[in-house]
Amino acid sequence: xxxxxxxRKYLIKGELQVPGDKSISHRAVxxxxxxxxxxxIVNFLDSEDCMRTVExxxxxxxxxxxxDNVLIIDGKGLHGLVEPTMPLYFGNSGTTAxxxxxxxxxxxxxxxxxxxxxxxxxxMERVIKPLQQMGVQTIGxxxxxxxxxxxxxxxxxxxxxxxxxxxxxxxxxxxxAGLLANGKTTVIEQGQTRNHxxxxxxxxxxxxxxxxxxxTIDSSMSLKATDVYIPGDISSAAFxxxxxxxxxxxxLVIKNVGLNETRTGFLDVLTNMGGLYTLSNIRDSGGETIGxxxxxxxxxxxxxxxxxxxxxxxxxxxIIALLATQAKGKTIIKDASELxxxxxxxxxxxxxxxxxxxxxxxxxxxxxxxxxxTNLTGGTVSSYDDHRIAMxxxxxxxxxxxxxxxxxxxxxxxxxxxxxxxLESVLRNM
Ligand SMILES: O=C(O)C1=C[C@@H](OP(=O)(O)O)[C@@H](O)[C@H](O)C1
Ligand SMILES: C=C(OP(=O)(O)O)C(=O)O
Numbered sequence: 001x002x003x004x005x006x007x008r009k010y011l012i013k014g015e016l017q018v019p020g021d022k023s024i025s026h027r028a029v030x031x032x033x034x035x036x037x038x039x040x041i042v043n044f045l046d047s048e049d050c051m052r053t054v055e056x057x058x059x060x061x062x063x064x065x066x067x068d069n070v071l072i073i074d075g076k077g078l079h080g081l082v083e084p085t086m087p088l089y090f091g092n093s094g095t096t097a098x099x100x101x102x103x104x105x106x107x108x109x110x111x112x113x114x115x116x117x118x119x120x121x122x123x124m125e126r127v128i129k130p131l132q133q134m135g136v137q138t139i140g141x142x143x144x145x146x147x148x149x150x151x152x153x154x155x156x157x158x159x160x161x162x163x164x165x166x167x168x169x170x171x172x173x174x175x176x177a178g179l180l181a182n183g184k185t186t187v188i189e190q191g192q193t194r195n196h197x198x199x200x201x202x203x204x205x206x207x208x209x210x211x212x213x214x215x216t217i218d219s220s221m222s223l224k225a226t227d228v229y230i231p232g233d234i235s236s237a238a239f240x241x242x243x244x245x246x247x248x249x250x251x252l253v254i255k256n257v258g259l260n261e262t263r264t265g266f267l268d269v270l271t272n273m274g275g276l277y278t279l280s281n282i283r284d285s286g287g288e289t290i291g292x293x294x295x296x297x298x299x300x301x302x303x304x305x306x307x308x309x310x311x312x313x314x315x316x317x318x319i320i321a322l323l324a325t326q327a328k329g330k331t332i333i334k335d336a337s338e339l340x341x342x343x344x345x346x347x348x349x350x351x352x353x354x355x356x357x358x359x360x361x362x363x364x365x366x367x368x369x370x371x372x373x374t375n376l377t378g379g380t381v382s383s384y385d386d387h388r389i390a391m392x393x394x395x396x397x398x399x400x401x402x403x404x405x406x407x408x409x410x411x412x413x414x415x416x417x418x419x420x421x422x423l424e425s426v427l428r429n430m
């Protein structure tokens with residue numbers, strides 16, 4: 001049990017950089033490993049999830065050297081990976097699982113893949129079904145909906161597929177399979193999801209076309225090694241920004257954050273709630289937008305979050321729920337049932353944690369409703385072994401009147417290993 005004893009004694013002031021983007025780090029490792037030649041990845045996110053992707057490629061014969069947050073990958077080419085002699089362990093990482101299932105489906109060998117307790121409960125059918133249509137053979141529980149899975153890949157044929165869920169992981173899995181399939185693969189999205197795969201595939205020289213919500217990839221002979229600079233992760237930055245947004249007197253600058261507009265729903269919500277921030281030094285870096293964010297405390301008001309914006313802030317909903325408890329009026333979050341199949345059921349977990357801390361919050365089938373302006377008290381809560389719930393609890397404890405006890409905080413290492421140090425570096429006594 002960890003005790004968080006911040007109890008309204010601190011405000012946030014200073015400047016920092018958050019670690020590299022998790023989604024982009026996974027993709028850089030994947031494309032670097034299957035490109036021809038050496039790829040250098042700077043500001044790689046050295047977190048547990050991203051290391052699961054690195055280790056999977058090492059088991060398929062790729063040499064990946066890591067010096068702090070720089071990775072040097074000697075790519076094996078599209079057809080140079082070797083059949084792993086051991087099962088591939090994807091840990092807690094949904095992104096590793098879905099994207100690797102796509103790639104492995106196109107490779108002419110057998111693999112066994114598995115994950116931790118949480119990943120073992122998350123649905124894989126969303127990628128397995130279209131991948132089976134392309135030709136992969138699988139064995140697994142509940143018609144291969146769950147890990148562990150055995151795959152026999154190779155000889156795929158391109159398909160046209162309407163993705164029924166708004167998921168960048170499904171889109172990316174099919175694009176990776178499409179790289180290795182005969183003919184063209186077209187995916188059609190119901191709504192825009194993060195487009196880092198499309199951006200990076202273009203940068204590595206894949207034959208890919210994006211037209212509105214339709215993306216077509218042609219099988220490639222080869223990808224060319226390309227150095228990648230990973231922007232700071234806006235999903236990690238959101239936790240520190242939220243702290244500055246709810247503690248009077250705070251001001252925080254976060255440098256070099258990824259501002260790809262498929263990821264900036266959190267900023268739009270802050271604007272709608274009356275949050276005060278400015279963006280500066282905006283520039284392009286390898287097809288991704290980056291810049292600096294400066295945020296100053298201001299009184300917040302409730303808002304409605306639904307529809308198209310949801311995929312642009314899906315991982316930020318736990319911290320947005322905390323913002324809503326400190327805002328004037330009501331906040332409604334809907335169309336977010338995807339939260340129920342993340343590391344844990346994040347709708348249930350957020351409502352449970354914030355209720356225990358004294359918030360006025362109710363669960364709905366696809367979201368939650370929060371009446372703000374409550375004084376949060378202390379209490380004993382569980383993080384559900386979910387990094388984003390754990391970080392939300394830490395930020396909540398800055399505005400509670402009493403101590404918060406939480407069962408664990410180690411899960412934070414999934415996406416933001418130095419979160420506690422970064423937070424402490426910008427805490428100032430009131
Ligand atoms: O493609 C990605 O890197 C991710 C996509 C999202 O998941 P879904 O594709 O399941 O929505 C997101 O929640 C996850 O943290 C990372
Ligand atoms: C849902 C998340 O990641 P993944 O799906 O990769 O486990 C997350 O990081 O919040």
